[in-house]
Amino acid sequence: MPSDLDTLIEFGFEREKAELAIKQTGGLQEAIDWLDKNSEKTVAQLKEEQASAVEEPPALKPGEEAKSLQCDDCGKQFRSVAQAEFHASKSGHENFSESTEEIKPLTEEEKAQKLELMKQRLAEKRAAQAEQEKIDRKKNEQIRLKATKESQDIKEELQKKERIKEAQAKKREKQEEADARKRVLAKLEADKQERKLKAEQEKAKRAGTAVPEKKEVAGSTSSGPTTSKPASAYTEARLALQTPTGRVMKTFPVETTLFEVAHALQQDGIEVETFTQNFPRKVFDKTDFGMTLKEAGMVPSAALVVK
Structure with a gap:
């Protein structure tokens, strides 16, 4: 015949949690109640509570007459005074009274039903945890994608500013080169006119005619004030x-x-x-x-x- 521990393990409970339940209660029916009550807690939490407890509720002693005590605060029934005292120390409930109602042990069918119900609750809890983990992963992925997009946007903005800066530098360089070409062309034209005038003046001297005067190069001067100076200045x-x-x-x-x-x-x-x-x-x-x-x-x- 399988032991109470084997029965609990067979219905899908963790071995450590099942061992704690048997140790804490002393019997299969009480262990089922204990597991139902602590279904949301991990093994580590249960061990911590057990270590910090002042005392554990003693199991029924051999030959001890079963009594039915009822907590008037919550309506829960207990087989012994020790179990009622343990309940009071954990819950803070203070009002208890004797009950003529006898706590009947669960039948094998009732035990199986209760274990099956707890098994279903465990499965539902695990499914809920898996769903929550899926939601958390989705949120984390959204956060990661958002951070990646913001980083990419910043990078693209910096690249855009750099391209604008380079374009402005090239524009300035082209303008300076264009200005330099204009100055060179103006100088070449001035030199050409200077040589032409000099040749005409020498020709006029040889012919004994009037010496032509220097002409202004088109675009080199204006009727208004000018700030241009010869290179020698x-x-x-x-x-x-x-x-x-x-x-x-x-x-x-x-x-x-x-x-x-x-x-x-x-x-x-x-x-x-x-x-x-x-x-x-x-x-x-x-x-x-x-x-x-x-x-x-x-x-x-x-x-x-x-x-």
Whole structure:
């Protein structure tokens, strides 16, 4: 015949919890009641409660006459005074009275029904826990996806700002190059007109006719005040230097040599092999570094690529 412990284990209860129930109550019927009452608690919680309890309710002694005591506060019945006292210590209930009603032991069928009911409750509890875990996993996944999206949005915003910054830098560089081309074209036109005037003046002198006067180059002057000055009037040159590490703006005296400019960049950690001017296209290598900025035609300003 199977023991009470085997019967509880057969109906799906954990061995440790079933052992605690038998130890706590002393019989199958009481163990079933105890397991029903503590179905929501884990083995660890039950052990902790057992360790902290002042005393355990003593089981019925051999030959002890069964008594029926009733808790007037909750209506629960007990077989012995010891069990009623234990109930009072745990629940705080104080009102008890004797009952003529005898607590009848459960039949085997009733025991099986009660065990089956507890088994169903256990299954329902586990199903509810599994459903809650599923909900928690879904929430955690939503939180993770939201955090990932926010991180991606921040990354895209930074990339967008970086692209705007690069576009603005390229626009400034193109504008500076366009301005440099205009200045060079104006200078070339002025030189052309100067040579033409000089040739006409020499021709007039030889012919003994009136010497033509100097004409203003179209676009070089205006009827109003002007701030433009010939290159010889400048004492400094402003250089826009495109280096491997970024764009650098520097100002030097017009008599500064390219060697001195390279040395200044070297102090910033930039090694220089050549200076390249895009318009007009010209490359200044180390053999040209003895030239001054004025001699290289970089006054009042120039845009150079440093390699």
